[in-house]
Amino acid sequence: MTDDRPTVLTRGLRKTYPGGTEAVRGVDLTVHPGETFGFLGPNGAGKTTTIAMLCTLARPTAGRALVGGSDVTTDPGAVRRRIGLVFQETTVDPDLTAAENLRFHAELHALPRATARTATADMLALVGLTAQRDRLVRTFSGGMKRRLEIARGLLHSPRVLFLDEPTAGLDPRSRAQVWEHLHHVRTRHAVTLFLTTHYLDEAEHCDRIAVIDDGLIVTEGTPAALKAAIGADRVDLRTADDRTAAARLRDRFGLAAVPAAEGLRIHVPDGAAFVPALCAGLGVPLLSVTVTRPSLDDVFLRCTGRTLRAAGEASP
Ligand SMILES: Nc1ncnc2c1ncn2[C@@H]1O[C@H](COP(=O)(O)OP(=O)(O)OP(=O)(O)O)[C@@H](O)[C@H]1O
Numbered sequence: 001m002t003d004d005r006p007t008v009l010t011r012g013l014r015k016t017y018p019g020g021t022e023a024v025r026g027v028d029l030t031v032h033p034g035e036t037f038g039f040l041g042p043n044g045a046g047k048t049t050t051i052a053m054l055c056t057l058a059r060p061t062a063g064r065a066l067v068g069g070s071d072v073t074t075d076p077g078a079v080r081r082r083i084g085l086v087f088q089e090t091t092v093d094p095d096l097t098a099a100e101n102l103r104f105h106a107e108l109h110a111l112p113r114a115t116a117r118t119a120t121a122d123m124l125a126l127v128g129l130t131a132q133r134d135r136l137v138r139t140f141s142g143g144m145k146r147r148l149e150i151a152r153g154l155l156h157s158p159r160v161l162f163l164d165e166p167t168a169g170l171d172p173r174s175r176a177q178v179w180e181h182l183h184h185v186r187t188r189h190a191v192t193l194f195l196t197t198h199y200l201d202e203a204e205h206c207d208r209i210a211v212i213d214d215g216l217i218v219t220e221g222t223p224a225a226l227k228a229a230i231g232a233d234r235v236d237l238r239t240a241d242d243r244t245a246a247a248r249l250r251d252r253f254g255l256a257a258v259p260a261a262e263g264l265r266i267h268v269p270d271g272a273a274f275v276p277a278l279c280a281g282l283g284v285p286l287l288s289v290t291v292t293r294p295s296l297d298d299v300f301l302r303c304t305g306r307t308l309r310a311a312g313e314a315s316p
Pocket residue numbers: 017018019021022023041042043044045046047048049050198
């Protein structure tokens with residue numbers, strides 16, 4: 001029987017640390033079975049604190065959180081049995097082999113021996129570490145360790161795998177590999193992935209994202225819907241005569257051009273479709289035209305008034 005109840009449900013979830021920092025200030029989330037849900041926000045926004053509450057590692061100050069249908073405060077044991085964790089810091093044992101790390105985890109979860117053997121082989125294959133199963137983890141690269149953490153997080157067939165910045169500190173190639181394996185996880189296992197990131201390109205991999213800033217959800221939806229809600233492409237143009245071009249854009253196209261770093265900038269609903277009309281109707285030689293689709297950074301900017309990069313740099 002399938003269970004359609006949300007895998008993660010929070011209502012009014014809050015966390016105030018001793019000393020008064022309001023890290024999470026009333027968060028409502030609904031994550032469905034099998035979804036890949038991304039929690040996006042700058043450093044210090046409250047992502048890790050939210051995950052810690054969902055994983056029963058931090059106690060909510062107020063509000064409710066259900067994971068796999070169980071309450072994190074009143075039934076933490078049931079929650080722990082249903083979740084897998086991959087944290088920012090490496091927690092696999094460097095003095096054990098890959099297979100030994102998984103065996104140890106299987107024992108912690110009291111998996112029957114035959115189940116553990118099959119799951120170990122399956123998970124190592126899933127993350128591309130079968131050939132390295134008997135190597136000491138201390139000889140692994142950062143990316144291999146992270147993949148082993150993912151294998152370990154999935155070993156006991158959790159309903160939801162929480163990943164806190166799963167690619168933090170990895171080089172671009174290792175990041176791409178981790179994502180390749182996460183895509184295998186999504187297609188082959190009925191597991192919900194709940195991940196935090198401050199990489200916009202990673203948020204694009206998610207079915208749905210919530211943007212958190214200063215402890216509050218500022219927007220939520222599919223990456224495509226959030227970008228579509230911005231409603232306009234950015235068109236940057238350089239012309240032989242920007243003054244005349246700005247006047248023509250106003251008079252002929254009803255568009256207000258603003259000065260950009262080089263040339264002029266306008267916003268139109270469909271930039272690519274607008275370019276031919278622009279070329280035909282501007283009457284001023286065009287030197288270059290660049291159309292930029294809205295990005296998740298534009299979404300963040302619209303919601304918070306800052307770019308994600310600037311918000312991260314402003315954080316302690
Ligand atoms: N144990 C703690 N005690 C006191 N304050 C804390 C504690 N942990 C986090 N904070 C504060 O709570 C706020 C949210 O931190 P949190 O780590 O949840 O954010 P984050 O979005 O995960 O950021 P990062 O990406 O840097 O991990 C920050 O202001 C942080 O300094």
